[in-house]
Amino acid sequence: MQRFRVLFLIFGACLIFAATSIRAEPLPGTVLKIKPSIVGIGTFMPTRSPQNLFLGTGFVVANGQYIVTNAHVVAKPLESGKLEKWAIYVTQNNKPKLAYVDKIVVDEVHDIAILKLLKGRLPALKLTTRQVREGKLYAFTGYPIGMILGLYPVTHRGIVSAISPVAIPAYNSTKLDSNLIGRLRDPFHVYQLDATAYPGNSGSPLYDVETAEVVGVINKVFVKESKENVLSKPSGITYAIPIEHVKKLLISKGLY
Structure with a gap:
């Protein structure tokens, strides 16, 4: 009887571990x-x-x-x-x-x-209606170094480490330009990620690893010019534009 109990406990633990592993690794299927x-x-x-x-x-x-x-x-x-x-x-x-x-x-x-x-169609991604949460894991897929090594999409993942305004006030007037002033007057929020993106990643979708729904658009130039104007040396931080702005643009043109 004691041996049966031990085997039962081991079997149960294996089932729990297997189920946890399946739940913990949704990314491979999502990438496909x-x-x-x-x-x-x-x-x-x-x-x-x-x-x-x-x-x-x-x-x-x-x-x-x-x-x-x-x-x-x-x-x-x-x-x-x-x-x-x-x-x-x-x-x-x-x-x-x-x-x-x-x-x-x-x-x-x-x-x-x-x-x-101009011709044909391709598989479309779904745009999320869910709220993005700080600390949650997301991923993005794109071409970080272009087509130098062939046309193979590359995937990176990381958490949303902060949700903050696109522009921050400059510490002196010499750092201000017309674009930055406009963003300060009407700021919108962007997602800051703890994953590294490269110039070729600009335009990549940021998506939920569990649902494959797109939550944002990776941006390597525009956001950094706004948020990091106070830095003498730009950081390696990656940002993304919330997908709600894409949806609004599509809807305004009758495309969504």
């Missing part, structure tokens, strides 16, 4: 859901060498025709005389593919841009 919706953002010019210019990351939303990225990622003027076009790069069946897009709307205040596929 996320990756088909991740695209590289850039331009294609037939007379240029190389023909493809990588600028950042984006992700597919709404009906599968629309792509979200940062406004600063697609800020460059196209050299239309040289047939330069906006393009996205995606991996399908383990092969890189190019598709042309148009830039249809830009929100410079929140550094968001919406692109539209």
Whole structure:
């Protein structure tokens, strides 16, 4: 009888451990859901060498025709005389593919841009309706160093370490410019992460590791210029724009 009790306790402990392990590791399955919706953002010019210019990351939303990225990622003027076009790069069946897009709307205040596929559709990500919590684990997937090592989306994870205003007051007037003054007058909150992102991650989706719902857009330029104007040396902190601003932009154009 004693031996039976010991075996029963061991078996029960194994079941509890297995269940805990399953609950504790949702990220691998979530990454599989996320990756088909991740695209590289850039331009294609037939007379240029190389023909493809990588600028950042984006992700597919709404009906599968629309792509979200940062406004600063697609800020460059196209050299239309040289047939330069906006393009996205995606991996399908383990092969890189190019598709042309148009830039249809830009929100410079929140550094968001919406692109539209000229042909076809891609799997779209769901935008969250849940509140983001400090201390909760999230992840982001994108192309941190562009296409140098191939078109392979890379995933990082970290907690939201703070939710704070996009701009902080400068300690002297020489640090103020028109953009910063505007953000101070009408500030919005951003997510600060304890994970490291790289320039190519700009435009990557920040998502809930359990639900795969997008909660924000990784931003490596716009936010740092606002929040870190008081620092002589920029930090390695990563920020994200809340997804509510993307939803409002899509809704305002009848796209969501």
